Amino acid sequence: MRSKPEQDSLKLKLGMIYRLLLERFGHRNWWPAESPFEVCVGAILTQNTSWKNVEKAITNLKAANCLDAVSLDDISADDLATLIRPAGYFNIKAKRLKNFITRLVSHHGGSLDSMFASSLQELRIELLSINGIGKETADSMILYAANKPIFVVDAYTRRVLERHGIAGPEVDYDGIQAIFHGNLKEDVAMFNDYHAQFVAVGSSYCGRKARCSGCPVEGM
Ligand code: SF4
Known part of the structure; x- marks a missing residue:
């Protein structure tokens, strides 16, 4: 259970990570499909x-x-x-x-x-x-x-959260999802793009081996 100041700082951190990724990668327009x-x-x-x-x-x-x-x-x-x-x-x-x-x-x-x-x-x-x-x-x-507000958790999401001290390896899928649902506004467009930003940073920088130099969230 996080204290109130820890919770507030987590909210800020999750918001900041998204903004930094968005600034670098631009809106990802996911999912790439026609229907x-x-x-x-x-x-x-x-x-x-x-x-x-x-x-x-x-x-x-x-x-x-x-x-x-x-x-x-x-x-x-x-x-x-x-x-x-x-x-x-x-x-x-x-x-x-x-x-x-x-x-x-x-x-x-x-x-x-x-x-x-x-x-x-x-x-x-x-x-x-x-x-x-x-x-x-x-x-x-x-x-x-279906355009309903749920946060998609993938291996990239888990990796970034672990490497930034937001969730430990013991936290399961639902636990990671709850971190986003509990600290971000329920917003389909933002959930949509945030997940896609994790894919972008994961495939460009945060692979099995982290290449932090030049990564948009380096130092967060
Ligand atoms: S590569 Fe980027 S996202 Fe991954 S740990 Fe390093 S700074 Fe964080």
């Missing part, structure tokens, strides 16, 4: 792979006219795995995509608007009930496709 449906597919495909590989898989799905609920419901898991092969773990990801689509079709007639009509917490519970959808994937869909 909420594409966000959901991308959120599943991006597990354990780079975004470049996800883009190749999505290009294949578009070329095969398969980037919609009806087509992904119709296609066999084997054919889907072939299309998304560039994303890696393609057999597992094909099953996960099918699980998501089956839920979407069976409970919402294939409509994301219907799925997203529930409250944030109800939607999160529903997404997490789908086999193969974990917290980061569910929260990415909730924030970037």
